[in-house]
Amino acid sequence: MQAQAAEAEQAGTDAVLAGYRRSIDNIDAALVCMLAERFRITQAVGEYKARAHLPPADPDREARQIERLRRLAEDADLDPEFSEKFIRFVIQEVIRHHQRHAAAEAEAG
Amino acid sequence: MQAQAAEAEQAGTDAVLAGYRRSIDNIDAALVCMLAERFRITQAVGEYKARAHLPPADPDREARQIERLRRLAEDADLDPEFSEKFIRFVIQEVIRHHQRHAAAEAEAG
Numbered sequence: 001m002q003a004q005a006a007e008a009e010q011a012g013t014d015a016v017l018a019g020y021r022r023s024i025d026n027i028d029a030a031l032v033c034m035l036a037e038r039f040r041i042t043q044a045v046g047e048y049k050a051r052a053h054l055p056p057a058d059p060d061r062e063a064r065q066i067e068r069l070r071r072l073a074e075d076a077d078l079d080p081e082f083s084e085k086f087i088r089f090v091i092q093e094v095i096r097h098h099q100r101h102a103a104a105e106a107e108a109g
Numbered sequence: 110m111q112a113q114a115a116e117a118e119q120a121g122t123d124a125v126l127a128g129y130r131r132s133i134d135n136i137d138a139a140l141v142c143m144l145a146e147r148f149r150i151t152q153a154v155g156e157y158k159a160r161a162h163l164p165p166a167d168p169d170r171e172a173r174q175i176e177r178l179r180r181l182a183e184d185a186d187l188d189p190e191f192s193e194k195f196i197r198f199v200i201q202e203v204i205r206h207h208q209r210h211a212a213a214e215a216e217a218g
Contacts, residue, residue: 014163016161017157017163020154021154023150024147024150027150028181028196029178031147032181033181034136035191036185038137039188041129041132044129045130048126048129052123052125052126054126065134065137069138073145076141078141078144078145079148085198086198089198093191
């Protein structure tokens with residue numbers, strides 16, 4: 001029995017762990033889809049701002065977003081520091097997209 | 110009219126932009142809640158692994174997670190490089206949690 005348990009552990013076939021991992025995989029799929037949708041919207045925002053001659057970055061808006069997500073994180077028992085790191089990570093990627101877009105436009109023009 | 114439009118732009122009260130931002134804010138709230146739930150599960154995994162004497166890290170599992178999320182990202186038209194950076198960012202935080210947990214246990218013992 002002990003040898004079997006050790007084997008199950010080594011093979012990663014532990015049923016409890018497998019159950020947790022299915023939940024994690026489902027959540028990760030949802031996160032990736034949500035991020036994909038978020039970037040679809042920020043791409044539309046980038047195009048709209050360029051047409052409307054609005055500045056690409058808005059530091060006040062970013063500060064409000066960070067504060068709001070810290071509060072939501074606290075309510076959900078998530079470390080607000082991590083929440084802030086996460087949204088900064090995403091915003092950085094959005095800025096990188098905008099820069100790539102602007103560079104492509106400049107090249108085309 | 111032009112002065113009004115300029116004012117609306119400066120005040121960030123542009124209706125189109127406000128609509129996009131409401132969608133982004135909704136998605137961000139969902140992302141934070143999903144991340145909170147993900148960390149609830151990885152915390153349970155950490156405790157379970159400690160009890161079952163399983164190693165805290167599993168590089169094969171991580172590699173499979175990264176590959177799967179890259180495929181999901183491609184299907185959702187999200188940059189797979191970003192998807193990989195994102196999941197590595199989350200896994201790093203999970204490892205940080207486990208280390209903090211282990212340090213607290215060592216101190217308590």
